[in-house]
Amino acid sequence: MKIDKKLDKILKRVEKPARYIGGEVNSVVKDPTEVSVRMGFCFPDTYEIGMSYTGMQVLYNVLNKNPQIACERAFAPAPDMEELMRQEGMELFTLETFTPLRQMDVVGFTLQYEMSFTNILNMLDLAGLEVRREEREETDPVIVAGGPCAFNPEPLADFIDMFLVGDGEELLEQVLLLKQEASSKAEYLAKCGKLDGVYVPSFYDVSYNEDGTVRAYEKLVPDAPDRVRRAVLQDLDKAEFPTANIVPFIDAVHDRSVVETFRGCTRGCRFCQAGMIYRPVRERKKDTILDIAMKQLKNTGHEELSLLSLSTSDHSEFEDMATELMGLCKAQNVALSLPSLRLDSFSFKVLDEIQGYRKSGLTFAPEAGTQRLRDIINKNITEDDIYSAVEQAIELGWETIKLYFMDGLPGETFEDLDGIADIAKKIRDINYDIRGRKGGRFRITVSVSNFVPKPHTPFQWAPQDRPESFIKKHDHLREKLRMKGVTFNYHETKTSTLEAIIARGDRKVGSLIEKAWRMGCKFDAWTEYHAPELWEKAMEETGVTAEFYAYRERSYEEILPWEIIDPLIDRRFLERENEKAKQAMVTPDCRQGCAGCGMNKHVKCFYGVEEGRFPVNTGKEAAHE
Amino acid sequence: MSKYVIEFSKTGTICYTSHLDVMRMFKRAFKRAGIALSYSQGFNPHPKMGFAQPLSLGYEAEEEFIEFETPDDREPAELLEALRITMPEGIDLKKCERQRKERKTLSSMTCAAIYEAVIPLHGKKCDVDGQIGSYLAQDRIVTLKKQKKKKELKEVDIKPMIRQITGAVADDELVLEMLMDQGSTSNLSPELILSTFMTFAGIDTDRSEVRVKRKKILFTEDPFQ
Ligand code: SF4
Numbered sequence: 001m002k003i004d005k006k007l008d009k010i011l012k013r014v015e016k017p018a019r020y021i022g023g024e025v026n027s028v029v030k031d032p033t034e035v036s037v038r039m040g041f042c043f044p045d046t047y048e049i050g051m052s053y054t055g056m057q058v059l060y061n062v063l064n065k066n067p068q069i070a071c072e073r074a075f076a077p078a079p080d081m082e083e084l085m086r087q088e089g090m091e092l093f094t095l096e097t098f099t100p101l102r103q104m105d106v107v108g109f110t111l112q113y114e115m116s117f118t119n120i121l122n123m124l125d126l127a128g129l130e131v132r133r134e135e136r137e138e139t140d141p142v143i144v145a146g147g148p149c150a151f152n153p154e155p156l157a158d159f160i161d162m163f164l165v166g167d168g169e170e171l172l173e174q175v176l177l178l179k180q181e182a183s184s185k186a187e188y189l190a191k192c193g194k195l196d197g198v199y200v201p202s203f204y205d206v207s208y209n210e211d212g213t214v215r216a217y218e219k220l221v222p223d224a225p226d227r228v229r230r231a232v233l234q235d236l237d238k239a240e241f242p243t244a245n246i247v248p249f250i251d252a253v254h255d256r257s258v259v260e261t262f263r264g265c266t267r268g269c270r271f272c273q274a275g276m277i278y279r280p281v282r283e284r285k286k287d288t289i290l291d292i293a294m295k296q297l298k299n300t301g302h303e304e305l306s307l308l309s310l311s312t313s314d315h316s317e318f319e320d321m322a323t324e325l326m327g328l329c330k331a332q333n334v335a336l337s338l339p340s341l342r343l344d345s346f347s348f349k350v351l352d353e354i355q356g357y358r359k360s361g362l363t364f365a366p367e368a369g370t371q372r373l374r375d376i377i378n379k380n381i382t383e384d385d386i387y388s389a390v391e392q393a394i395e396l397g398w399e400t401i402k403l404y405f406m407d408g409l410p411g412e413t414f415e416d417l418d419g420i421a422d423i424a425k426k427i428r429d430i431n432y433d434i435r436g437r438k439g440g441r442f443r444i445t446v447s448v449s450n451f452v453p454k455p456h457t458p459f460q461w462a463p464q465d466r467p468e469s470f471i472k473k474h475d476h477l478r479e480k481l482r483m484k485g486v487t488f489n490y491h492e493t494k495t496s497t498l499e500a501i502i503a504r505g506d507r508k509v510g511s512l513i514e515k516a517w518r519m520g521c522k523f524d525a526w527t528e529y530h531a532p533e534l535w536e537k538a539m540e541e542t543g544v545t546a547e548f549y550a551y552r553e554r555s556y557e558e559i560l561p562w563e564i565i566d567p568l569i570d571r572r573f574l575e576r577e578n579e580k581a582k583q584a585m586v587t588p589d590c591r592q593g594c595a596g597c598g599m600n601k602h603v604k605c606f607y608g609v610e611e612g613r614f615p616v617n618t619g620k621e622a623a624h625e
Numbered sequence: 626m627s628k629y630v631i632e633f634s635k636t637g638t639i640c641y642t643s644h645l646d647v648m649r650m651f652k653r654a655f656k657r658a659g660i661a662l663s664y665s666q667g668f669n670p671h672p673k674m675g676f677a678q679p680l681s682l683g684y685e686a687e688e689e690f691i692e693f694e695t696p697d698d699r700e701p702a703e704l705l706e707a708l709r710i711t712m713p714e715g716i717d718l719k720k721c722e723r724q725r726k727e728r729k730t731l732s733s734m735t736c737a738a739i740y741e742a743v744i745p746l747h748g749k750k751c752d753v754d755g756q757i758g759s760y761l762a763q764d765r766i767v768t769l770k771k772q773k774k775k776k777e778l779k780e781v782d783i784k785p786m787i788r789q790i791t792g793a794v795a796d797d798e799l800v801l802e803m804l805m806d807q808g809s810t811s812n813l814s815p816e817l818i819l820s821t822f823m824t825f826a827g828i829d830t831d832r833s834e835v836r837v838k839r840k841k842i843l844f845t846e847d848p849f850q
Contacts, residue, residue, distance in 0.1 A: 012683055012833035017641035025653070025713050247653060249642045249713075301653025301711075332656075
C-alpha cells in the first residue's frame with residue numbers, strides 16, 4: 001500500500017508504527033466502488049488489545065464474506081500517535097484503505113469493558129465527528145455499538161445512534177444491508193429498529209423520579225418495542241466462524257488461532273454477567289471445531305491454538321475433542337492451550353501432555369473463601385475439589401498455583417476473607433507434605449478483584465462496597481496472606497467504583513463520561529493513563545454520585561435503566577436467585593435440571609427442553625449440596 | 626535435509642514492521658505454505674532460519690536475504706511459488722536457490738551494506754560533493770553510540786567503518802548513497818552517518834522526513850553458491 005507523506009512522517013515518530021499500517025495477512029481490502037455499504041469497525045483500545053478479541057475477527061469475517069459490504073478496522077491510537085495526528089490535522093482512518101472514518105456509511109464500536117468508554121468519544125472526536133448524536137449531521141456516518149456492555153446501553157445513549165444487543169453475527173450484517181434501502185438516517189433507524197436486538201435511544205424519552213431513579217420510558221415512536229429483545233443466534237454450529245483470521249505483524253496480547261466451542265454457560269454463578277446474557281448454552285460440534293481449527297492453522301501459520309468458551313471442559317464432547325486436538329497439534333508443532341479447565345483427572349492428563357516440562361501455573365477460581373459464600377454466589381466448587389486437584393498437580397510437577405477470588409461480594413464477612421488465607425495456607429501445607437519442608441520453588445498467587453455488580457444478574461440490585469471497606473479488606477488480606485511463597489495481588493479500588501457507576505448507569509451517566517473525556521480522560525483501563533482525580537472532579541461537576549449508582553441497594557420495585565433491554569431471562573428468575581443467595585441456597589447447574597430462567601420460552605434450550613439429552617454431570621462438584 | 630536462500634525486497638508501509646516482526650511473519654508464511662523447517666536440537670528447539678542482517682524499523686530494502694533449512698527436498702522454484710502467494714503486500718520474493726549444506730551462515734558472511742537516504746532540502750542549497758569531501762576528510766568522526774549491554778552512551782569514531790559516500794541533489798532532495806561496514810565483525814548504523822553528516826553540512830531537515838532504504842548487502846562469499 002502506498003502511503004501519503006503526512007502519515008509517513010508521523011509514523012517515523014511514533015512507537016510501534018505497525019499498529020497503524022494494516023496490510024496484515026488475511027486482512028481484506030475491497031474496492032469501495034464495488035460495495036454498497038462501508039463500515040468502520042472500531043475497537044476502543046490499542047491495536048494489540050483489539051486484535052486479541054475473537055469477536056472482532058468473527059464479525060470482520062462475516063461482513064467481508066458478503067460482496068456488498070466492506071468492513072474496515074480502526075483502533076484507538078496510542079497517545080503519542082494521537083498527539084501527532086491532532087498536530088498535523090489528520091483524521092482517524094481505517095487500516096484497510098487509510099480512508100477517514102468520517103467517510104464510512106456506518107461506524108461501529110465494540111463495547112467490551114466500561115473503562116474503554118472515554119476512548120469511544122475520543123475516537124469519534126479524532127474522526128472529526130461530534131460526540132453527541134444530536135449534534136451530528138445527516139451526512140455523518142451512523143454510529144452503532146454492540147458487545148456485552150450494550151446490555152446496558154444507557155450511559156452511551158447520548159452518543160450512539162443505534163445499539164445492537166446480543167449475538168452479532170447475523171444482526172450486524174442485516175443492519176448493514178438495510179443501509180442502501182434507506183434514504184435518510186431517520187428512515188434507516190426506523191427500519192433497523194424493527195429487528196430484534198436493535199435499540200435506538202432516540203426512540204425513547206426517559207423521565208426520572210425526584211430521587212433520581214427512572215420514572216418511565218416514554219416511546220417517541222409508536223412502533224418502538226416496549227423492551228428490546230436481545231438477538232439470539234439459534235444454531236452456533238452453522239454460524240460463520242473465521243478460518244482465515246488476520247495475522248498481526250506486531251505482538252498482540254493474544255496472537256493465536258482460536259475456535260469458539262460453545263456460547264453460554266450452564267453453571268449459573270450469580271455474579272457472572274456472561275453466564276446470564278449468553279444463555280442458553282449453544283455448542284459447536286466437535287467435528288466442526290476440529291475442521292475450523294485445522295483451517296485456521298493452515299491459513300494463519302499460527303504456532304498456538306486455543307479454545308474459547310466460558311468453561312472449556314463443559315463441552316459435551318470435550319474429552320474426545322481434546323484428545324483429537326492434541327494429536328493434530330502435536331503433528332503440526334502447534335502449542336495447544338486449554339483455558340479454564342475443570343481440574344479432574346482427565347484434564348490433568350491433557351495438561352501434563354500439552355505443557356510437558358514447561359508447566360505454566362495452574363489456575364483455580366474459587367471466587368470466595370468459604371463454602372457459605374460460595375453457596376451465596378452459586379459457585380459450585382468445594383475445597384475438597386481444590387485440594388485434591390492441587391495434590392495431583394504437585395505430584396505431576398506443577399510449581400505455581402494461581403487462585404482467583406473476589407472481595408466485596410454480597411453477604412461477605414471477614415471470616416470469608418480469612419477463608420481465602422486458609423485456602424492458601426492449606427495448599428502450602430499440601431506442598432510441604434509432598435515435597436518436604438523446603439517445598440521446592442513452589443509459589444501461590446492469590447489475586448483478589450473487587451466485586452462490581454452487573455446488570456441482568458441476580459446481583460444487579462446489590463450495593464457495591466465502599467472504597468474504605470475495600471481498602472480495609474485488602475489490608476486484612478495482606479496481613480493474613482503474609483506467608484512464605486504466597487503473593488497477593490488486588491485491584492485498584494477507585495477503578496472498581498467507577499466501573500460500578502458506569503456498569504449500572506442511566507443516561508445521566510453519559511454526561512459524566514463526556515465531562516471526564518473533555519477534561520482529558522482516556523485509556524482508563526490503563527493504570528498509567530487513568531486519572532481518578534479528573535473523574536472525581538467530573539463527578540462533582542455533573543452531580544453523578546457513587547452513592548446513588550454504586551453503593552445503593554436497589555429495590556425490586558425500581559425500574560432499572562438497563563431493563564429497556566430484554567435479555568430473555570425472566571426478571572422473576574433473577575429475583576428468585578437473589579433471594580436464594582440471601583439464604584445461601586444453591587441452584588444446580590442446568591445440566592442437572594432446568595432452573596427455570598425463562599430462556600426456553602424464547603429459544604430452544606437443550607437442557608430446558610429435553611432433559612437428559614446430555615449426560616448429567618454427576619461429578620463431585622455438586623457433592624456438597 | 627536441504628538448505629535454501631531467498632532474495633526479497635521490503636517496500637511500502639510494511640517497512641514499519643521490525644526485524645522480529647518480519648522474522649515471525651516468515652515463520653508463519655513457511656507454515657502456511659506447507660514448508661516444514663528443520664529444528665535445532667536441545668531444550669528450546671527453534672527453526673533453522675535466519676536473515677543476513679537485521680533491517681531497522683522504518684527502512685525499505687531492495688535486496689534482502691533469508692536462508693532456511695527443511696527436512697524435505699523440494700525444487701527452489703516450487704518453494705518460491707508456495708511462499709509467494711502467502712506473503713503480505715510489500716514483501717516481494719525474487720529468487721530462491723539451493724545452498725551448499727556445509728556453507729557458513731549468511732549473517733557470518735555479511736561484511737558491508739549500501740544504504741540510500743533521501744533528504745528533502747526545503748529549498749536549501751547544498752554543495753554535495755564538497756560537503757561529502759570535507760566530511761570524509763575529518764580525522765575522526767565522533768558521535769555517541771548506545772552500548773548494547775549497559776545502554777549508556779559512549780563516544781565512538783565511526784570514520785573507519787565508513788567505506789564510501791556519494792550524493793546528488795535532484796528535485797530539492799539530497800540523495801545520499803552510503804557504503805559502510807555491517808555484520809558481525811564491524812557494524813555501523815547508517816543513522817550515525819546520517820546524523821553526523823546532516824549536522825556537519827548544516828541540513829536541519831527533521832529525521833521524520835528522511836526516507837532510508839537498504840539497497841544492497843555485501844558478502845564475503847556469494848550467498849547463492
Ligand atoms: S431455560 Fe433452564 S436449562 Fe435453559 S438456560 Fe434457563 S435455566 Fe438453564
